[in-house]
Amino acid sequence: MQDGQKGMHTVEYLLFGAENNKTLAQFTDRERQYLKALGQNLKQVSDQLLTSWKAGVKDQPGYRTVMTTAGEASNSTYPTILAAAQEIVAGMLDSISEVATEKLGTPMKEKSNQGLESRFSFNTLSDLLANVTSARNVYFGVKDGITPSSSSLSVYVEQKNPSLDRQIKTEFQQALSALEALPKPLEKSILEDQYAAKFQSAQAALISLQQTIEQKLVPLI
Amino acid sequence: VSTSALRWHRKLKYGVLVAIALISGIVLSQLLQWRPVSQVVSLPLAGGDTTVNNRSSRAFSNPAPGLSPEELERHLEGDANFDAVFVTAPALVNPGLGPRFNNASCNRCHLKDGRGMPQPGQSLVRVSLAKGKPEVPGGAVPLPGIGSQVRDQAIFGDTPDAKVSLTWQEKTGQYPDGSPYRLRSPQIILAQVDAHQPIPPETLISLRVPPPVFGAGLLEAVADADLLTLADPGDRNHDGISGKPNLVWDAQHQRKALGRFGLKANTPNLLVQTAAAYVNDIGVTNPLFPDKASFPEIDQRTLETTTFYVQTLGVPARTLVNDPQVQWGEKLFIQTNCAACHIATLKTADSKIPVLANQTFHAYTDLLLHDMGEALSDHRPDFEASGSEWRTSPLWGLGLAQTVLPYSGYLHDGRARTIEEAILWHGGEAQRSKEQFMALSRGNRENLLRFLTSL
Numbered sequence: 220m221q222d223g224q225k226g227m228h229t230v231e232y233l234l235f236g237a238e239n240n241k242t243l244a245q246f247t248d249r250e251r252q253y254l255k256a257l258g259q260n261l262k263q264v265s266d267q268l269l270t271s272w273k274a275g276v277k278d279q280p281g282y283r284t285v286m287t288t289a290g291e292a293s294n295s296t297y298p299t300i301l302a303a304a305q306e307i308v309a310g311m312l313d314s315i316s317e318v319a320t321e322k323l324g325t326p327m328k329e330k331s332n333q334g335l336e337s338r339f340s341f342n343t344l345s346d347l348l349a350n351v352t353s354a355r356n357v358y359f360g361v362k363d364g365i366t367p368s369s370s371s372l373s374v375y376v377e378q379k380n381p382s383l384d385r386q387i388k389t390e391f392q393q394a395l396s397a398l399e400a401l402p403k404p405l406e407k408s409i410l411e412d413q414y415a416a417k418f419q420s421a422q423a424a425l426i427s428l429q430q431t432i433e434q435k436l437v438p439l440i
Numbered sequence: 441v442s443t444s445a446l447r448w449h450r451k452l453k454y455g456v457l458v459a460i461a462l463i464s465g466i467v468l469s470q471l472l473q474w475r476p477v478s479q480v481v482s483l484p485l486a487g488g489d490t491t492v493n494n495r496s497s498r499a500f501s502n503p504a505p506g507l508s509p510e511e512l513e514r515h516l517e518g519d520a521n522f523d524a525v526f527v528t529a530p531a532l533v534n535p536g537l538g539p540r541f542n543n544a545s546c547n548r549c550h551l552k553d554g555r556g557m558p559q560p561g562q563s564l565v566r567v568s569l570a571k572g573k574p575e576v577p578g579g580a581v582p583l584p585g586i587g588s589q590v591r592d593q594a595i596f597g598d599t600p601d602a603k604v605s606l607t608w609q610e611k612t613g614q615y616p617d618g619s620p621y622r623l624r625s626p627q628i629i630l631a632q633v634d635a636h637q638p639i640p641p642e643t644l645i646s647l648r649v650p651p652p653v654f655g656a657g658l659l660e661a662v663a664d665a666d667l668l669t670l671a672d673p674g675d676r677n678h679d680g681i682s683g684k685p686n687l688v689w690d691a692q693h694q695r696k697a698l699g700r701f702g703l704k705a706n707t708p709n710l711l712v713q714t715a716a717a718y719v720n721d722i723g724v725t726n727p728l729f730p731d732k733a734s735f736p737e738i739d740q741r742t743l744e745t746t747t748f749y750v751q752t753l754g755v756p757a758r759t760l761v762n763d764p765q766v767q768w769g770e771k772l773f774i775q776t777n778c779a780a781c782h783i784a785t786l787k788t789a790d791s792k793i794p795v796l797a798n799q800t801f802h803a804y805t806d807l808l809l810h811d812m813g814e815a816l817s818d819h820r821p822d823f824e825a826s827g828s829e830w831r832t833s834p835l836w837g838l839g840l841a842q843t844v845l846p847y848s849g850y851l852h853d854g855r856a857r858t859i860e861e862a863i864l865w866h867g868g869e870a871q872r873s874k875e876q877f878m879a880l881s882r883g884n885r886e887n888l889l890r891f892l893t894s895l
Contacts, residue, residue: 221593223525223544277847295893296843299495299759306496313498320516333532 228337230257235340239406304440307357307372312432314354315394318347319425327418332406341404348398351425355391372436379439387436390428397421486836486895487655487755488788488799499756499840500553500654506795507752518749521742522546522553526722528595529737536737539598540591541723546746549650549721553753554837554844556650558626558854560604564721565590565628566646568820576689578696578823579706585637589720590630599634606647613864615878615885623864625815625855646818648703649854652837652844655803656701657751659834660710661788661796662807664698670783670806681780681869683808686831688823691715691728700807703852704822705831714747751793755801756837760894769891772884776876781810781832781869804835804895813867816851828868839893859892860885 223229233254235241267276275281280288285296289303297303322343326334335343356363360371367373377384398421402408409418485491490504503515525545529535542564543549549556549564556562566589568580575582582588586601594600608624615621628647630639673684686699690708692715697708707713715728718738725731727740760766773779782804791797809829817828825831830852838859841848849856856862866874877888 221527221544222548223527279846295839296846297495298839298893302495302759302843305494306498309494309496309498321520325520 225257225260227261228339230254230261231337231342232339233257237339239339239341239404301440308432308437308440311354311357311372312429312437314350315425315432316429318350319422319429322347322350323418323422323425326409327422330410332409335406335409338406341406344398344401344403344405347405348395351391351395351398355395358387358391376436376439380435383431383435383439386431387428390424390431394421394424394428397424484758484761484802485800486758486802487658488801489795490655490658490752490754490799490801491757492754493757494754495756495759495840495843497552497844500652500753500837500844502754504657504752504754504795508794511748511752511793511795514745514748515752518745518747518752521746522550522749526724536722536724538591538593538595538723540594540601542589542591542593542721544722546717546722550653551650551848552844553654554652555841555848555854557845557847558606558647558649558849560592560606563647563649563854565592565604565630566648566820566822567630568644569640569642570644576691578687579689580820580822583640583643586639587720591720591723599637601633601637602639603631603633605629605631615882617882619882621861621864623855623861624857626853644818644820646820647853649849649852651703651833652841653750654753655755655801655834655836656710656753657791657793657796658755658786658788658799658801659700659803659805659807660751661791661793661799662700662786663789666787666789667698667700667807671808679777679780680872681777681810683781683806683810684824684829686809686822686824699823700831702822703830703833704825705807705809706822706825710750711743711747714750715743718743718746748793751796756840758802758894759839760890763890763894765887765890766894767891768884769887769889769894772880772888773891776880776888777873778870778877779804780873781806781808782835802836805832808832810870811868812865812870815867816865818852835892835895838895859889 233250236245270276271281272283273281275284279285285294286303286306288294289297290300297306322336326332332338336346337343355365358367358372359365360368360373373384373388376387397417401417401421402414408414487504489506492499492502492505494502503512507515523545524534525548526534526537527544528537537544543561547553549562551557551562566580567583567586568588569583570581572581574580575588580588590601590604592600592602592604605628607627607629609627610622610624612620612622626647628645630643630645632639668685671683671685673682675682686705687696688699688706688708689695690697690712692709692712699705699708701707701710701713707716712728715726718724718726719729724737725734726736726738726743728743730736773782783806784802784804786801786803786805786807788796788799788801809825809831811826811828812830813828816830817826819827821827833851838850841850848854850859850862851865856865863874863877877885880888
């Protein structure tokens with residue numbers, strides 16, 4: 220079966236319908252069977268991901284071990300600590316720029332809700348907020364919250380350039396606030412001209428954050 | 441539903457980020473005592489001005505520095521094209537997949553702009569016949585009804601060209617110092633799927649893994665004359681190493697041209713490479729390879745921006761250049777004459793893309809064909825390349841191959857699980873270099889390998 224016929228958003232489509240408007244009565248037996256199979260497949264893939272993270276597969280160590288042994292002689296994935304630090308920053312940056320350019324930017328440019336992340340369930344906004352929040356969690360070195368851990372990227376930046384750390388924290392907050400200010404559901408508001416300015420300012424806040432990290436944080440690594 | 445897989449991919453990345461947040465503290469606590477790289481080493485510019493300082497799993501996926509704002513926008517548009525998942529027409533988003541195909545998007549084979557795995561769905565089987573009428577002047581002779589590659593997937597209602605399965609054979613050997621090694625090679629089995637589409641038993645078969653795509657713009661911008669100067673097809677200098685240009689068909693200009701892309705250098709430029717990949721690998725017709733009965737499934741702009749994306753990906757900077765082991769390994773690389781084909785430095789001529797013009801860069805290739813011996817031969821000629829002749833693979837980014845894609849392999853069919861195994865497969869013109877490598881002490885072999893991982 221094609222990848223495009225599997226996965227979470229196929230499940231989403233089958234559960235919610237094309238416009239978040241599916242009723243229980245509309246579910247056919249065939250769809251229930253399909254959903255069950257997709258759910259099993261999703262669990263299988265997720266389990267594999269977890270295994271490769273924790274224990275490793277194909278005689279390789281788990282990824283968390285690969286990451287935390289960066290710079291050791293036996294580590295060919297990250298032969299320097301620097302490479303692992305770049306991985307962390309690149310992951311954070313990728314998450315922010317993807318929201319700015321693709322997840323929000325492309326639908327804005329096309330004035331269409333077709334490309335929105337979770338358009339079948341009208342859940343896109345919470346997805347985008349989660350993307351940016353998790354990038355901030357990486358910066359703070361925490362699972363959740365806004366108190367940086369003592370060995371976080373935030374503390375590292377603060378040591379090098381305190382005003383940059385303050386700027387990044389502020390811009391994270393501004394980007395998240397601008398996203399939260401978008402009228403729900405995104406799947407409808409993106410089509411209406413009256414909200415265009417709000418979308419533009421959310422995108423601008425994300426781009427500003429991205430540029431600050433690219434231009435000021437990356438050179439510190 | 442059409443783009444759901446792409447979205448799922450993003451979800452995975454999101455999950456991974458959460459976990460990265462948790463363990464990043466361990467790495468960063470070490471980083472706190474780490475000096476910025478600029479104080480430690482001077483980074484050699486592997487890609488000239490297009491070099492990026494990134495040794496992460498995203499090392500192959502960065503735009504070249506120095507693009508103008510307009511160029512960067514075009515690059516990002518091409519990036520989205522490279523990710524676009526095609527689906528069966530008709531559809532609102534990205535219609536045109538198939539009817540027969542290998543995969544549904546560029547980046548599902550060139551994973552993170554790097555290589556793909558030696559497994560069905562990511563690797564490609566090229567096929568041809570020894571005799572008959574070639575597809576294009578001088579080219580391979582296609583299989584009737586199939587062409588010159590096996591499209592092992594099909595949309596609903598159609599059938600694939602054939603079913604591809606791989607089995608692996610292992611063999612053992614040992615170094616002069618007694619250290620043992622194991623090598624594996626693939627056996628490719630093509631099974632008939634369509635009752636009306638037999639696979640002739642005399643079919644010539646060659647397995648290929650997708651190569652990385654970054655830096656290709658620089659390779660394209662090297663003048664033909666420079667490569668022809670490096671060539672020595674008759675080995676007039678008697679060093680045992682020839683270097684032969686491939687002369688291939690240029691579908692864009694409808695004439696013969698110097699080949700420089702593909703594992704046998706069977707493609708003249710990146711526009712042709714991109715257009716051929718769209719139509720053959722994804723089944724998406726385009727202005728260069730249209731289906732006469734209907735409109736192309738992508739337009740000229742899409743074709744050109746996707747090509748531009750590949751042309752303008754940055755090249756990762758080398759790492760560990762001040763490491764004594766790496767420096768010693770580099771000397772051994774030259775001493776064992778690896779650098780005769782994997783030449784360190786090339787220069788670009790002028791280019792329409794300013795950042796690619798007049799660059800000195802270090803890809804470790806001469807882009808020429810060399811006889812690599814019987815063990816690597818696929819016995820399938822491709823234009824001027826014989827079965828045992830392969831284009832010298834660029835070695836830049838070699839040390840990042842398994843950072844970008846863990847478990848990925850080396851050589852044309854991904855048979856080598858490590859860089860060391862890849863060296864041990866070398867034969868033909870590289871036989872003597874391989875023997876010299878094998879005769880090194882274990883420590884020196886490790887030094888040479890450490891140099892290669894610094895690339």
